[in-house]
Amino acid sequence: xxxxxxxxxxxxxxxxxxxxxxxxxxxxxxxxxxxxxxxxxxxxxxxxxxxxxxxxxxxxxxxxxxxxxxxxxxxxxxxxxxxxxxxxxxxxxxxxxxxxxxxxxxxxxxxxxxxxxxxxxxxxxxxxxxxxxxxxxxxxxxxxxxxxxxxxxxxxxxxxxxxxxxxxxxxxxxxxxxxxxxxxxxxxxxxxxxxxxxxxxxxxxxxxxxxxxxxxxxxxxxxxxxxxxxxxxxxxxxxxxxxxxxxxxxxxxxxxxxxxxxxxxxxxxxxxxxxxxxxxxxxxxxxxxxxxxxxxxxxxxxxxxxxxxxxxxxxxxxxxxxxxxxxxxxxxxxxxxxxxxxxxxxxxxxxxxxxxxxxxxxxxxxxxxxxxxxxxxxxxxxxxxxxxxxxxxxxxxxxxxxxxxxxxxxxxxxxxxxxxx
Amino acid sequence: xxxxxxxxxxxxxxxxxxxxxxxxxxxxxxxxxxxxxxxxxxxxxxxxxxxxxxxxxxxxxxxxxxxxxxxxxxxxxxxxxxxxxxxxxxxxxxxxxxxxxxxxxxxxxxxxxxxxxxxxxxxxxxxxxxxxxxxxxxxxxxxxxxxxxxxxxxxxxxxxxxxxxxxxxxxxxxxxxxxxxxxxxxxxxxxxxxxxxxxxxxxxxxxxxxxxxxxxxxxxxxxxxxxxxxxxxxxxxxxxxxxxxxxxxxxxxxxxxxxxxxxxxxxxxxxxxxxxxxxxxxxxxxxxxxxxxxxxxxxxxxxxxxxxxxxxxxxxxxxxxxxxxxxxxxxxxxxxxxxxxxxxxxxxxxxxxxxxxxxxxxxxxxxxxxxxxxxxxxxxxxxxxxxxxxxxxxxxxxxxxxxxxxxxxxxxxxxxxxxxxxxxxxxxxxxxxxxxxxxx
Numbered sequence: 001x002x003x004x005x006x007x008x009x010x011x012x013x014x015x016x017x018x019x020x021x022x023x024x025x026x027x028x029x030x031x032x033x034x035x036x037x038x039x040x041x042x043x044x045x046x047x048x049x050x051x052x053x054x055x056x057x058x059x060x061x062x063x064x065x066x067x068x069x070x071x072x073x074x075x076x077x078x079x080x081x082x083x084x085x086x087x088x089x090x091x092x093x094x095x096x097x098x099x100x101x102x103x104x105x106x107x108x109x110x111x112x113x114x115x116x117x118x119x120x121x122x123x124x125x126x127x128x129x130x131x132x133x134x135x136x137x138x139x140x141x142x143x144x145x146x147x148x149x150x151x152x153x154x155x156x157x158x159x160x161x162x163x164x165x166x167x168x169x170x171x172x173x174x175x176x177x178x179x180x181x182x183x184x185x186x187x188x189x190x191x192x193x194x195x196x197x198x199x200x201x202x203x204x205x206x207x208x209x210x211x212x213x214x215x216x217x218x219x220x221x222x223x224x225x226x227x228x229x230x231x232x233x234x235x236x237x238x239x240x241x242x243x244x245x246x247x248x249x250x251x252x253x254x255x256x257x258x259x260x261x262x263x264x265x266x267x268x269x270x271x272x273x274x275x276x277x278x279x280x281x282x283x284x285x286x287x288x289x290x291x292x293x294x295x296x297x298x299x300x301x302x303x304x305x306x307x308x309x310x311x312x313x314x315x316x317x318x319x320x321x322x323x324x325x326x327x328x329x330x331x332x333x334x335x336x337x338x339x340x341x342x343x344x345x346x347x348x349x350x351x352x353x354x355x356x357x358x359x360x361x362x363x364x365x366x367x368x369x370x371x372x373x374x375x376x377x378x379x380x381x382x383x384x385x386x387x388x389x390x391x392x393x394x395x396x397x398x399x400x401x402x403x404x405x406x407x408x409x410x411x412x413x414x415x416x417x418x419x420x421x
Numbered sequence: 422x423x424x425x426x427x428x429x430x431x432x433x434x435x436x437x438x439x440x441x442x443x444x445x446x447x448x449x450x451x452x453x454x455x456x457x458x459x460x461x462x463x464x465x466x467x468x469x470x471x472x473x474x475x476x477x478x479x480x481x482x483x484x485x486x487x488x489x490x491x492x493x494x495x496x497x498x499x500x501x502x503x504x505x506x507x508x509x510x511x512x513x514x515x516x517x518x519x520x521x522x523x524x525x526x527x528x529x530x531x532x533x534x535x536x537x538x539x540x541x542x543x544x545x546x547x548x549x550x551x552x553x554x555x556x557x558x559x560x561x562x563x564x565x566x567x568x569x570x571x572x573x574x575x576x577x578x579x580x581x582x583x584x585x586x587x588x589x590x591x592x593x594x595x596x597x598x599x600x601x602x603x604x605x606x607x608x609x610x611x612x613x614x615x616x617x618x619x620x621x622x623x624x625x626x627x628x629x630x631x632x633x634x635x636x637x638x639x640x641x642x643x644x645x646x647x648x649x650x651x652x653x654x655x656x657x658x659x660x661x662x663x664x665x666x667x668x669x670x671x672x673x674x675x676x677x678x679x680x681x682x683x684x685x686x687x688x689x690x691x692x693x694x695x696x697x698x699x700x701x702x703x704x705x706x707x708x709x710x711x712x713x714x715x716x717x718x719x720x721x722x723x724x725x726x727x728x729x730x731x732x733x734x735x736x737x738x739x740x741x742x743x744x745x746x747x748x749x750x751x752x753x754x755x756x757x758x759x760x761x762x763x764x765x766x767x768x769x770x771x772x773x774x775x776x777x778x779x780x781x782x783x784x785x786x787x788x789x790x791x792x793x794x795x796x797x798x799x800x801x802x803x804x805x806x807x808x809x810x811x812x813x814x815x816x817x818x819x820x821x822x823x824x825x826x827x828x829x830x831x832x833x834x835x836x837x838x839x840x841x842x843x844x845x846x847x848x849x850x851x852x853x854x855x856x857x858x859x860x861x
């Protein structure tokens with residue numbers, strides 16, 4: 001295998017901080033199209049009490065008018081530049097991105113600067129957009145019993161903590177949104193010190209910084225420097241929740257809080273979810289045949305606490321309770337030193353293959369980088385995290401598994417038929 | 422306009438190969454397309470056979486079990502995957518230039534010596550059954566299934582695509598093995614490759630080894646297209662928080678002179694962006710849905726178009742009337758700005774699709790499936806520039822004159838609920854109510 005060292009696999013990255021606090025990060029690669037991202041260190045953990053989902057609502061309203069940009073103008077202007085755009089909100093950050101020709105960079109930075117100056121959607125339109133968010137909530141959550149169950153698990157996992165609700169909010173909190181609340185959130189969080197701009201493509205760092213200085217650099221300094229601190233979550237109570245499926249679909253899921261910024265959490269998730277070499281696959285799927293599939297995912301980096309979720313589909317004839325008991329046993333063994341070096345090394349090799357293939361498209365580098373720097377991290381820190389994932393000693397992964405998996409877990413069983421409380 | 426994509430054509434063992442060799446990404450991509458073997462071409466009339474074959478493609482051969490196959494792929498820094506699309510079975514191979522030959526050899530072994538463990542077959546089948554149960558539990562999945570079963574769009578007559586859980590459960594191990602092993606010699610093949618300079622000969626050598634094992638080239642008979650049936654149907658479930666809408670109509674042939682203008686009309690009508698007429702009408706102005714978008718299905722003989730949206734409960738009739746109104750008004754409603762906007766958006770989408778080797782290969786594969794000339798991918802931006810307002814209006818009028826079918830599932834509201842309220846999720850297409858039907 002012809003591997004370059006990990007650090008050299010990633011394209012060059014550079015970073016500059018403007019006078020008002022906006023950070024500018026460039027990723028240099030050969031693409032003649034650029035990805036331009038505005039990453040804001042504000043997400044669902046910043047939702048005010050009683051307004052769960054407000055950060056996500058603000059993301060919607062960013063497309064319905066800003067000072068100097070009437071409703072629909074952003075869509076039209078980016079399209080005229082030959083660009084395409086979208087955005088996403090997570091628990092920890094909100095990221096806006098546009099893919100466009102390199103020649104459009106001078107204009108897109110002007111447009112995005114205008115959007116950072118404020119929200120300008122008329123109140124009536126803001127209420128229509130609230131309806132859109134409500135339909136999004138119904139589509140993503142309320143029509144899917146597994147999503148409803150996972151929402152309850154999230155509440156139990158982070159009871160009393162800012163992570164203890166879904167990014168989209170609840171029907172009750174969404175109903176309270178309006179333009180005024182969104183504008184207040186924007187004014188508090190969309191400030192230069194809490195914004196990072198990431199640009200990837202065949203770009204020159206100095207030229208991008210020059211453009212950014214003339215645009216983002218004119219935003220008035222002040223307000224917060226970096227994302228609002230979020231406390232670590234307390235370990236949850238061990239609990240098993242049950243949800244009733246609409247049909248015959250069945251799943252068993254457990255979740256744990258994790259350290260917020262340890263890149264080895266990602267390694268642990270990939271190891272636990274690996275469908276060939278992973279210990280859960282070999283034990284529960286191949287050996288004991290209590291499940292037909294296993295998946296795991298981590299939310300890293302995060303603010304306050306990260307999350308690890310593991311889901312399996314029970315095999316035909318295996319009760320959800322029995323599948324959960326088998327999963328608990330398997331995780332307890334892993335927590336007590338049952339994670340061998342060969343397994344971790346094999347899975348990390350798979351991660352390397354995935355990384356090398358993802359470099360086919362520069363956007364696969366830019367997007368996770370934007371999420372990272374939105375939380376106050378640096379480009380150099382991101383590079384270090386990637387290297388850490390692949391080079392961290394085996395003992396560190398084992399220690400992390402013990403610390404995470406020995407905590408009380410929150411479990412959810414989704415099954416058809418009658419379900420107890 | 423940019424006609425500079427260097428798309429070369431050649432043959433290896435009499436199989437046509439489209440090739441783009443270019444600097445930039447270090448990843449080499451090889452796609453092998455097999456005609457007449459996709460899920461809608463349904464060997465043995467069971468679309469779950471190619472679906473399971475695709476899912477198990479790297480799950481074991483006569484020489485290596487599942488773990489050994491995956492270790493070999495790791496050693497080659499390679500990925501091998503498969504999918505079924507309509508009438509095509511599609512094998513995807515990618516690796517750095519230095520190991521792409523080994524990766525293609527592994528893919529050839531995966532097909533010719535396909536022998537997953539029976540336990541893996543059983544698990545994969547159970548997982549697919551589970552995913553089909555999950556899809557049918559959602560209003561969107563039920564609307565989609567009912568649309569396909571009633572309108573017949575994109576599915577050869579009589580074949581249920583996507584398959585219901587019981588159809589998946591009926592697949593036997595031998596069905597899948599018997600389907601995969603002859604793929605390289607039984608049907609018409611086509612290869613697409615996008616790679617960095619310096620590895621073309623390595624790819625060709627590996628393809629020659631893969632393809633030379635047995636005669637191929639048996640004449641491919643495209644699956645017959647079913648007639649498009651104009652229908653309005655609803656599957657009411659008052660417990661669902663929303664109403665899913667599947668709608669669409671027949672399309673034009675891929676060889677039609679108006680194809681570029683047709684695609685621009687569909688983009689203005691329901692492209693995946695906030696400016697589309699349907700998004701403005703249903704989302705931006707009324708807040709009825711989170712999203713609505715259209716896609717043109719890649720059928721050579723008739724590129725049917727399909728749309729979907731998940732709507733506020735009880736608004737099926739309002740949404741249907743809105744969509745009908747937008748389509749009816751579209752020929753008169755189009756203006757010069759729409760021509761420029763659609764051209765710009767589709768050109769941007771084309772440019773995005775040529776950024777990475779993987780995405781470019783996907784774009785080329787779509788052209789192969791539609792029977793296009795190789796250079797058609799490179800000349801798309803120029804063809805879009807040749808479309809004017811009159812041509813777009815012509816295609817919009819053509820669209821407006823064609824039938825449009827609507828299928829709803831979930832809390833559909835009046836008048837559909839009143840005419841056929843079942844009060845539960847129902848069990849199949851027979852639950853369709855309030856239906857009108859006309860074949861065209």
